[in-house]
Amino acid sequence: MSSGVKAELWSEDELIQKLDQLKMVSERLDVAPNVREDWTRKAQQRANEYLASLPDRKVLSGNDEAETETEEAVRSVLPIKEEPVNFDAALESFCTSVGDHMLMREGHPGYFAYVPGNSLYPAAIGDFLAAAFNPYALVDYACPAAVQMQHSLIRWVARLFGYPETCAGNLASGGTGANLIAMATARDAKKLKAKDYHRCVVYMSELTHDGIAKVLHTIGMGEAVIRKIPVTERFEMDTEKLEEAIEKDSKEDLIPFVIAATAGTTDVGSVDPVAELADVAERHGVWLHVDACYGGFFVLCDSVKHLFKGVERADSFTCDPHKGLFVPFGTGIVMVRNWKHLLSSNRRALASYLQDRHTCAGQLNPEDLTFEQSTHFRAIGVSDTVVVQDYMYTMSCILACVIATLGFTMESCTRSHHVYHPCLCYSAVRVWLPLQVFGVETFRAALQEKVYLSRYLYHKLKAVPGLVVLEPQLSIVLFRYEDVPAGQHARDVTEFNLRLLGEVCRDGRVFIASTTVLGKIPWVQLRVHKPQALRFSDSVGVLIERTPQDFDDNVVHLSLGSNIEPRKNLRDALALLRKKVLVLKISSPFITSPQLQSNQPDFINMAVRILTDMAPAQLKTFLSAIEKSLLRVRHPSNKNGPRTIDLDISLWGSKVTEYSVLSNGEASNHIVSNGHNRKRELPDPDVLRFAHVAVPLAEISPKMKHPTNGKTLASVAMEMTGREDYANLFPTMELFC
The missing domain is CATH 3.40.640.10 (Type I PLP-dependent aspartate aminotransferase-like (Major domain))
Structure with missing residues (x-):
């Protein structure tokens, strides 16, 4: 006994007293069922909000933003203290630090750089369940189904490559x-x-x-x-x-x-x-x-x-399933042709403290085949973004890793010669569950899509004058610009290609990277390996052909409005927009009162910033087609009445111009003013007339200057509403709930 401890402390009464005191603190770890449900609901809500907003966020922060983003992220992280904080504060800290200030968003569909980590939503669910169930997955006597789940996955991979029955395999951390x-x-x-x-x-x-x-x-x-x-x-x-x-x-x-x-x-x-x-x-x-x-x-x-x-x-x-099967980071597979080699390289000696454990004759436990002796069971799911996986881990045990559906029986390794082991990150379930939920055919189709998509981009890029493009084998496309004036040195070509890369990434909607192959001039890489990459492929072709001025002149602001089934029609309009333009940012949906005809429901007004290579007349024709598909009816007697959708061009970069619109709302290729068509001005005069137009625009582009009066959109909104918090003038609604 330590001389610094009083003997009385070890009396039974004193021990009971001390235990009672400690219990009052330690019992915080036993979270009540209603609290668990509340935490889980809040975490799921924040994850859903993030996933819904992800395509409209920047995939890459610009150099001028990175320092500010980093400082804000660091300030948002709560320090570790003796005293607890409530869950809401911890959740908010994570969402505002990690969620709002990532410099690169791996889960973004516009992430074409490196070989990205992907993720499918079932893994987040699996990771969550595994932490809650927390099985020990290295020995069959603890959780035979967890071990068998990995067996079934390794056998499937072995069959894919034609590996013999004498093989062994295991899951690794990557x-x-x-x-x-x-x-x-x-x-x-x-x-x-x-x-x-x-x-x-x-x-x-x-x-x-x-x-x-x-x-x-x-x-x-x-x-x-x-x-x-x-x-x-x-x-x-x-x-x-x-x-x-x-x-x-x-x-x-x-x-x-x-x-x-x-x-x-x-x-x-x-x-x-x-x-x-x-x-x-x-x-x-x-x-x-x-x-x-x-x-x-x-x-x-x-x-x-x-x-x-x-x-x-x-x-x-x-x-790596976290590459080819779109599951989260931390999922790799190793296969060895002769199972005996894997066993002899990793078998452990029996420790005395494990002498009472149950063993199966002729059965090897997974721990006999790995240098790891403890592992977290992550065998069940796949998350929709890497952020969701990290998010689940960070918030609490309730938000982490995996459990498999039980019911498999162990197969004797002496009978099958298959010997498998989980290592530090037991990831079988996060691979197994998506294969069950989606089926192998879905992954086959997704990977074949990437092969075809890389070839599609190859042909698109070859059509760009001056670009040299390498024909892809899998899903990586390399190109570089070599059409430089005679007599220029390689250094100039290098600088030009790196500048091209910087301009493509500058907007933040698409992220691609460069590589130097065999020590020569850098190539720009496109890796079309994201599950959602198909939607962004045309946008990449558009971006690569743009100069800095082109970027500015092709950033367009649209104003949207609806008061007939507004939630449905605005969602549908955004989905249709994304088919032909790159949506950069979306404002909040503001609830506004009708302006020119009061006897009708309130409107929902929004603004959207897009990137397009269409001319104003072409874009207006496209917008009119969307309006028509959503049953927008235009009639002189109902000009200001209820409508399913309104899609107007409000700003076109810094341009001050005009285009012609026919009486039916469609655009004309000729700017003529007569009885059948009328001119439309850019910027739209309504930007300076109505708060329900100015406020959404100011929310998404506050620093942009109005082309005619030179004031920022934030200043325009403040002057029009008479308040600095102009965004709070109108109530908002949830569009994607």
Whole structure:
């Protein structure tokens, strides 16, 4: 007993007293059912609001905004203190810091950069359930169904690639974790000793992901020789050069250790000739590993399935469901052809504190096949955005990870030779549940759509004068501008392409990135790997052809109004708008009183900022078609009466111009004023006449200057309403509830 503790403290009465005091604090952890329901409802409401608004938010904050966004985000994060805060305050802190101030929104459909993390909504549900149920998923005696759920997923992946029944596999925290397990297993299977690591050679192409070299350091093989093999004109590893390198190294008393092939390079999307590499590996006794983290699940698509021929002969391969199956970050898979290699590399000795556990004869527990000895069960779902997953984790245990539907029976590993293990992030359910809910055919269609979409963009971009475009294999399209004046140096071409990239991303609606392939002039990359990418594809073609002035002159503000089924008609109008224009921002729906004819219901008025390459007359024709489809009736006797929808062009960048409108409201190609058509001015005079037009416009573009009077729209709204909080002049309503 410590000399600093009074003996009386250990009496039974004192212990009871202390326990009672501590219970008053610790019982906060036992959240009452009604409180759980309240927290869950509020969290779900905020998540739904975020997801509904995501397509209309910026995918990328500009450089001038990033510093301010970062400062505001940091200020919004609550510090950790001794005393608790209420859930509403914590939720608000998360939503205003992370939710409102992300510099890059991975879940945005306009995110065409890198290989993005995707997510489907069932994973958020699964992550939520797993944290609440909290099963221990590494041993079958604790939760056999959780283990079996992973078994079924790994068996399915093995069948996709034609892997033999003797294989083993497990889920990892991503591609890096999966590649680490594969490299460690290869090391142990080859019975390498530390004294020989400096002689071991790993062969990879010039485009192999840097994660392979990284994990070699992690497993203690940082001294190994990295031999980069040249690529062909199709950016595939050159098989002949590879074999020459292996033969040369063997003669120099080096140890050819691993051939690290890639099925879907991160830079180009190219696929190495795996079948040919398998021949080389077999001839020389080298371990063949295939990194298919990005491209692997395209094996579902008949049009590109041939690219993956030979993976079934690899000693190991990895693939990432958080890329190919659109699930959240933290979901990778490693497969090993011979299950015994995975077992011998990871089996643990029985600890004395586990001596009483139940064991099954002939049955290996997942923990026998991983270096992890505790894991969170995340096997059930998939979230609609990465933010939702992080959101669920951050708020509380109630908002985190996964549980599977129970009912599978364990299959003896001695009978099937399939041995699988979950690792740190047990992710089977977040993959399993979407496959159940949507079916494999849905994922096959989604991936095939991305293959076709990349080819569609390839053709669109080839039509742009001066652009050089590489033909895609999977879902990555590379292009660059090379049509520069004679005598210009590569540095000028580089600067021009980076400037082009900056201008495309400047608006914030679309985010693409650059890469330098083989150390040459940078290429601009488009990765059409988001589930919602199809909607944004035409917009990318429009953006790439724009100069800075074009951006300004093609940002258009529309005013919308309805007082007949306004919620339905405004939602439908926005959906129809998105078919041909890029919607940049949407105002709140303001409830306003009718102005020119009082005996009718209140209106709902909104403003929308869009980007388009149409001329004013073309856009007006498009808007009139939307009005007609929503049963808008125009008649002189009912000019100011109730209507299903009003779609007017209020501002066209900084332009002061006019266009002609026919008597039926449609646009004319000729600006003529007679009995059948009339001129419409831009900007629309109503912007300076009516508060129900000015206030929504000022809400979404407060700093924009009115083209004729030079005042900001915020100033116009303040002068018109006589109040600084002009946005509070009108009540608002929920449009998407």
